Amino acid sequence: MTTINECTVIGYINNVPELRSTKSGMSVLNLWIETSSPRKLKSGQVVDEFEQHPVVLFGKLAERIASACEQDDLLYVKGPIRTRKRCAQSGEVYHLHEIVATEARLVSKWADEQERKRHDSTQKALGL
DSSP: OOOOOOEEEEEEEOSOOEEEEOTTOOEEEEEEEEEEEEEEOTTSOEEEEEEEEEEEEEHHHHHHHHHHOOTTOEEEEEEOEEEEEEEOTTSOEEEEEEEEOSEEEEEESOSOHHHHHHHHHHHHHHTO
8 A cells, every 4th residue: 555755834934944965076955944733712703823834955055045034934845754863962862853844935015914913813822
């Protein structure tokens, strides 16, 4: 049976993208994409639930996105999910699940000022 490892995410860049190079000279861009989904509480109030998705881009795609995007831009990414074993400073081993983008596009700068204000107030409320 064939399986599929493909993820598509449209969300806001939640950090300042970090463009680096490998020892061999390949460009690597790491960023975090934030998505939200509405959730209804028992009280009937609807609140947004936020998820953070680590994304890594390589080569010319990394360079193009790094030059076009900045924190809080709306970005479309698509690619497989990869799991890497990492070691924290404390020595504890953990697994990082990240999207290795094979496609990426800037969807827009902020669609409107009201949307940006909502995003900023939510970030402050969450202490981010």
